[in-house]
Amino acid sequence: MLIDRQSRPWIVITVVLFAVATALYVPYARSQLHGPTGSSWQGITFGIVGTAFMTFAMLLSFKKRVRTMRIGRAYWWTQGHVWLGLLAYPVILYHAGLRFGPAFGMTWWLMWLFTVIIVSGVVGVILQNIVPTKMLRELPLETIYEQAEHIISGLQAEASEIVARVAADQPEEGFDRDAIPAGGGTSTLTHATAVSKGQQVLQDFYRSEIQPFLQPRMGQSRLVSLTTAAAAFDSVRTSLPREFHEHLNDLQSIVDERRQIAHQKKMHHLLHGWLLFHVPLSFALMILSVIHIVVALRYL
Amino acid sequence: MNAPAKMLNIRIDGKDHTIPATKPVTRTIVEGNSERSIEVQVPQTIYDAAKSVGVEIPVLCHRDQLNVDGTPIPQAGVCRVCAVEAAMNGRADRVFVAACCREVADGMEIKTQGKALNGVDIGETRKTIVEMLLAEHPQPCTRHREHRDCELELYAEKMGLLKPNFTPRAVSKGTDFSNPSIAIDHSACIVCERCVRACAAVENNVIGRMGKGYGTAISFDNNKPMGQSSCVNCGECMVACPTGAITYAGGVAPTPPPNVTPLVTDELRKMPTLGRFFKAISPNFLKRSEGAVWVRMFKKGEVICRQGDFGSTAFYIDSGEVDIYIDVDLGHIRTKNNGGGFFKRMTSALFSKDQDNRSEERDSKSIPIDSSGVDLEYGKLLAKVGEGELIGEAACLNFQPRSATVRAASDDVIVVEMLRNVLDMLRKTREFRADMERKYRERALANHLRSVPIFKELPDAFINRLRDRVKLVPVEPNEPIVKQGDPADAFYLIRMGHVKVYESYADGQAMVLSYLSRGQYFGEIGLMTAGGVRTANCTALDHVEVVRIDKTDFEDMIRLFPDIKSKLQAIADARLAENHARATQTRTLSLPQYIEQGLYIAQSLLILDLEKCTRCDECVRACAQAHDGITRLVRDGLRFDKYLVTTSCRSCRDPLCMVGCPVGSIRRKGDLEIIIEDHCIGCGRCAEQCPYGNINMHPIGKEYRDEATGEMRQQRKAAVCDLCTDMCLTENEDPACVYACPHDAAHRVDGQKFFDELLIGSRAVQEKIS
Structure with missing residues (x-):
């Protein structure tokens, strides 16, 4: 969890710095006849401080490239990234006088980009607070994400081996005690017939439902849902002789594991997908910020 | 007593x-x-x-x-x-x-x-x-006609019964050729039930009697043709049969490698050196095993087998001399801080025990290898063996990698190569066993005893005395050698295989104390302390052979050599103290999962708080960055509560990594930590055996050309987590994996301390709920 008891000092520092910035900004904004601007010395100060915070936040990616470097724990850098990055937004807003600038102009683009980055960052923090706990509860068979495809191919092989074993089972001639109708009477179904019928049912179920479900890209299937899958397996179970039930249970476990891998993939994408917005946009923001600084200083 | x-x-x-x-x-x-x-x-x-x-x-x-x-x-x-x-x-x-x-x-x-x-x-x-x-028996039966060794007919000849006075049976009792490799001639059967008992002994229970009186015969699965019965073709019935009732029918012979011509039964029995041993084996068995023995000739310098390879054959040196050597840099991996200020990272290098003596490093200079006669020495990684030596026995019987490379040392090397089934059968024959035992006593016992550091100083006179008194005892897999609580009556030195040492507790739990391999010993605690009673069980894990020194000889030894006595006593006391400490730990705990996962005993666990971990793998990358790009940590493992106990060495209570090391280079130190000795040959067996994947094979040191594939390969050494010891500035500083975790999810903890607190917490919660 990114926000917990250990984050308290960072929250306090952030709140205090925000309060100080606001306390400085309000009298400054009131004193300006035409409203606050980024080119005033107060505005530039806010800009410098905000850019410093942004730069610090950016340094996290550098720190992650030199992991063994003893320049503070990665956790410390991450906390700094979250809280100072968040604080940079109001400070930059104060720099801009709480305005985004003319539509489609440089500052307009910068502010919107920054807003999207902050929002994606906040979403990321929320997801990182929620999703790991959810994964812990819902994915008892969680595996290494990169190995998912390998495990899926293992599951395919295992399932096909089980079905082949069932198909190779040669029933002995004999009377099927379980096939005697309720209330007595003589069964017309010999054990061998029951076995051969069961083999057919299991093979059909495997080919039509299980095999497609175990593919790397599983399509629409009733096995996707735990409840409908359980119902499907129960229905097949009633058509099988008792000796095949264990094999069916094994297949059901395999299907459950495959479903869990699919669920893990979704969770993984959720947990890391936001970075696809956050990271490139952050780099774009930094490049645009540099251009903005150069242009501002050049034409000030 | x-x-x-x-x-x-x-x-x-x-x-x-x-x-x-x-x-x-x-x-x-x-x-x-x-x-x-x-x-x-x-x-x-x-x-x-x-x-x-x-x-x-x-x-x-x-x-x-x-x-x-x-x-x-x-x-x-x-x-x-x-x-x-x-x-x-x-x-x-x-x-x-x-x-x-x-x-x-x-x-x-x-x-x-x-x-x-x-x-x-x-x-x-x-x-x-x-x-x-x-x-009731055809004269001669198939067996007597082909090999002249039907036991019944041999007795008859001895008694002068060339032709019985009784009228022979008019109608044949029939034959059964339904099995592709075993032929049944019911007429030759004297219903002695050897086959029935042999079949029952391997728990197949396929063969029984059928019929009564004159019509009594053996049957398979209540009178099914043998080929359609549940017979698994193990051939035990055929080996047990004294007559020609159950014989080899051909068809299912072992497949020899290409380019070799396997020997047939007659050739085996006529071999000048091994022939007399093969004569002691049932020709039925030999017939069935045709294709399992072949002869190969080697010129000087040609490789017979390579270290680290898996092989299913053993080699009997029929003539000539061979070199046995291990081609490896002696040393262990040590990751060392190479400076660099903020940018510092560690580099791995090989250090010998002289350069870097680790705590409890073994001072033995002997490297056990898979040969009946010799071990290697640290200063000399090559030994010569000659005619009559058996090499590769353990690799063949116990499916472990070859411990050394064997190369012909002369131009006339003739090697008899045999598969496991034949070796196994040879080992069962009295003559072969006696021959091997004699050679061992003459050539190897002294070296073997002296390879144990505490026996290094034993004088020749005493070894000569032991030479005729020790017993070489073969032990089958899972067979107990000593039992906890039994009177101690001998001291044991392991010649081949692996022995599991474990303590049993009253609640049915067991704790593995150690796995021992060739060159290691056991049994001294019972003889020296604890009132002469065994304090632990020792069981063979695979095909084991132990040198048994009887109590009287052992007592003479420690009486005559007080120095050995004091060293043995110190070792026995230390082992007892460790065992006691472990037993105390075990008894104080209750949760089975906690015990099963070995968490309580781990000295330094890397745990990931799964409520915080975002699966970013920064810990793994940091570990790789700190160790020359080879991670010693995989973000996978067993879960306990909300924690993932990741795969980095945890000093388990059942260290399976120690089983099967062909040169015995991995062992446990007194504090339970694993130590890999310098003579690791990099076969990777320990890495495969570790159920948690905590041992990594680290490419390091010299490169060599793989003669089988012609490709260049790099020597490997096994390595376990070193806690980045050399990189941390202070003792309390975190290893790279913990330091690089951006979410404070990774922690290094003392297993017992950490989880005890957790368990106390959960018990308190449970009590509140109830």
Whole structure:
């Protein structure tokens, strides 16, 4: 969890710095006849401080490239990234006088980009607070994400081996005690017939439902849902002789594991997908910020 | 102390003898899904007693050396060829008794030949029995025709019964050729039930009797053709059969490698060196195993086998000399801080024990290898062995990698290469065993004993004395060697295989104390302390051979050499103290999962708080960055509560990584940490064995050309987590994996301390809820 008891000092520092910035900004904004601007010395100060915070936040990616470097724990850098990055937004807003600038102009683009980055960052923090706990509860068979495809191919092989074993089972001639109708009477179904019928049912179920479900890209299937899958397996179970039930249970476990891998993939994408917005946009923001600084200083 | 065996006074053929009332035999017992062998005392039979005093009684349905995997097949007493007279107080039994079944009693008078008390000639009676059996038997049967070793016909020839007086059977009892590799001739069967018992001994239980009277015969699965029965073709029945009733039919021979011509049965039996041993094996078995033995010739410099390869064959050096060597840089991996200020990281390098002596580093200079005669030494990684030596026995029997490379040292090297089934059968023959034992005593015992550091100073005189007194004891897989609580009566040195040492507790739990391999020893604690009682169980994990030094010799040794005594005493005390500490830890804990996962015993666990971990793998990358790009950590493992106990060495209670190391280079230190000795050959067996994937193979050191594939390869060494010790500035500083975790999810903790607190917390919560 990114926000917990250990984050308290960072929250306090952030709140205090925000309060100080606001306390400085309000009298400054009131004193300006035409409203606050980024080119005033107060505005530039806010800009410098905000850019410093942004730069610090950016340094996290550098720190992650030199992991063994003893320049503070990665956790410390991450906390700094979250809280100072968040604080940079109001400070930059104060720099801009709480305005985004003319539509489609440089500052307009910068502010919107920054807003999207902050929002994606906040979403990321929320997801990182929620999703790991959810994964812990819902994915008892969680595996290494990169190995998912390998495990899926293992599951395919295992399932096909089980079905082949069932198909190779040669029933002995004999009377099927379980096939005697309720209330007595003589069964017309010999054990061998029951076995051969069961083999057919299991093979059909495997080919039509299980095999497609175990593919790397599983399509629409009733096995996707735990409840409908359980119902499907129960229905097949009633058509099988008792000796095949264990094999069916094994297949059901395999299907459950495959479903869990699919669920893990979704969770993984959720947990890391936001970075696809956050990271490139952050780099774009930094490049645009540099251009903005150069242009501002050049034409000030 | 062993209770003294009860002695019996008996008279055999007029001579008085005093013999023990019982003899030890091995029995297999099944416990749940596992089985183990135990030694039990059974009453001596007349046959055993006579044999022990040198009186031979002929037997046919019984064969005392008949066993399956070391478990003797019980006697049946159905053929009556061993008929003898047994009398008590001058009164004989009404009929002659079967010597193989009848137990001896105190004061018994036994007659194996000559006139019985009732005037009947015992030899003639026996002759009549053989004659009657012969009447039902084709003469010669398939076996006698091909190999001249049908036991019934050999007896008949010995007794001069060339043609029985009884009318032979008019109608054949039939044949069964439904099995592709085993042929059944019911006419040659004397229903001795050896096959039935052999089949039952391997728990197949396919063969039984059918019919009655004249029509009695053996049957498979209640009279199915053998080929359609549940027979698994193990061939034990064929090996057990004394006649030509069950013979090899060809068809399912082992597949030899290309470019070799396997030897056929006759060639095997005529071999100048090994021939006499093959003659002691059933020709049926040899026939069935044709393709499992072949001869190869090597010129000087040619490689016979390579270290680290898996092989299913053993090599008998028929002539010439070979070099055995391990091609490896001696040393262990040490990751060292190479400076660089903020940008510092560690680099790995090989250090020998002289350069970097780790705590509890073994001071042995001996490297155990898979050869009957030699071990290697640290200063000299090459040994020469010659004619009559067996190499690769452990790799063949126990499926472990080759411990060394073997190369022809002369131009005339002839090697007999054999597959496991033949080696296994050879080892069961008395002649081969005696030969191997003799060579071991003559050539290897002294070196083997001196390879143990505490015995290094033993003088030649004492070793010579031991040479004739020690016993080489083969032990089958899962067979107990010593049992906790038993009186200590011997000291053991391991010659081959792996031994598991474990303590059993009253609640049914067991704790593995150690796995021992070639060159290691056990049994000294019971002999030196604890009132002469075994303090732990020692069980063979695979095919094991131990050198047994009896208590009296051991006591002489420690009496004559006080220095050895004091060293052994120190080791015994230290082992006892460790065992006691572990037992105390175990008894204080309750949660099975906690114990099963070995969390309580781990000195330094890397745990990931899964409520915080975002699966970013920064810890893994940091570990790789700190160790030359090779991670020693995988973000996977067992879960306990909300924690993932990741795969980095955790000093388990059952360190399976130690099982199967062909050179015994991985072991546990006193503090349970794993240490990999310098002579690791990089075969990767420990990495495969570790159930948690905590051992990594680190490419390091010299490169070499793989002669099999022609590719360049780099030598590898096994490595476990080093906690980045050399990179941390202070003792309390975090290793790279923890330091690089951006979410404070990774922690290094002391297993017992951390989880005890957790358990106390959860118990408190549970109590509140209840």
